Amino acid sequence: MALSNNVIGAINFLGILLAIPIIGTGIWLISDPENSCIKILQWPVIIIGALTLIVALAGFVGGFWRNAPLLIFYLIGMLIMIILLACLVVFVFMVTNRGSGxxxxxxxxxxxxxxxxxxxxxxxxxxxxxxxxxxxxxxxxxxxxxxxxxxxxxxxxxxxxxxxxxxxxxxxxxxxxxxxxxxxxxxxxxxxxxxxxxxxxxxxxxxxxxxxxxxxxxxxASVSRQWRKANIILIVTLIALICVYLIGCCAFRNAKTEEIFRKYKQGYT
Structure with a gap:
């Protein structure tokens, strides 16, 4: 069980790392000199990145310290973050795929x-x-x-x-x-x-x-150009988050299975 918890914690640490490019993308969009006069969707990106970081931290702590409520919070919260990020990626693609010069x-x-x-x-x-x-x-x-x-x-x-x-x-x-x-x-x-x-x-x-x-x-046109670049980063991060989440779900399920099997064995000894 300890090994499974360590694996879950390590996997969730990857989620913490993946929150960084989301936050960084939002900061890059805000600080871009040509688009500094208009703010479109930069703050939603930063907010999603910050919430992803918080959720991943909860999963990291829950994994290493065997805190089931934190792990459940992580599984639900990260699923919500993935859905929100996917919606944002699709929306950005839809609103920036027009306007060629x-x-x-x-x-x-x-x-x-x-x-x-x-x-x-x-x-x-x-x-x-x-x-x-x-x-x-x-x-x-x-x-x-x-x-x-x-x-x-x-x-x-x-x-x-x-x-x-x-x-x-x-x-x-x-x-x-x-x-x-x-x-x-x-x-x-x-x-x-x-x-x-x-x-x-x-x-x-x-x-x-x-x-x-x-x-x-x-x-x-300048905003669209920068957002298309940002969307590439968000898409890659989204795919990585989905992979990390699925691996984390499998590790969590295996850990629960091991725990149930251990209790079952103890009941017959």
């Missing part, structure tokens, strides 16, 4: 349209108050100003691997036909009716295209 003529970067994203993501940036807060945050970052230090000629800029936020917020849409002066200063549009954002562009360095629909789209 489209190439602009003679440009290396992609441009994005707001209507190509899921309704859930669009609701995170729609609304005057919501976007006013996000816009003020974006305009206070160095995301756009740093382009002027990096690219001095039009051709260098057009061949640059710009991020979605930079393509949507720091310059006017390509279809407008603005003339490049520097990455955040453009003049003489050819067709202001080509895109609804053509008239929204402003050379004021605190305005730029922060009021454009393309800026909202670029922000959501």
């Amino acid at each position: 489209h190439p602009a003529p003679s440009r290396a970067y992609l441009e994005y349209r707001l209507d190509s994203f899921s309704g859930f993501l669009r609701r995170r940036v729609n609304g005057p108050f919501k976007w006013a807060v996000i816009k003020n945050c974006l305009s206070s970052t160095s995301i756009c100003p740093e382009l002027n230090q990096t690219y001095t000629t039009a051709q260098d800029f057009f061949n640059a691997p710009l991020s979605p936020i930079q393509t949507g917020c720091c310059k006017p849409p390509t279809a407008c036909g603005y003339t490049f002066i520097n990455p955040t200063f453009w003049i003489s549009p050819i067709d202001t009716a080509a895109d609804m954002d053509c008239l929204a562009w402003n050379n004021d360095q605190t305005q730029l295209c922060y009021s454009c629909e393309s800026c909202k789209a670029g922000l959501l």
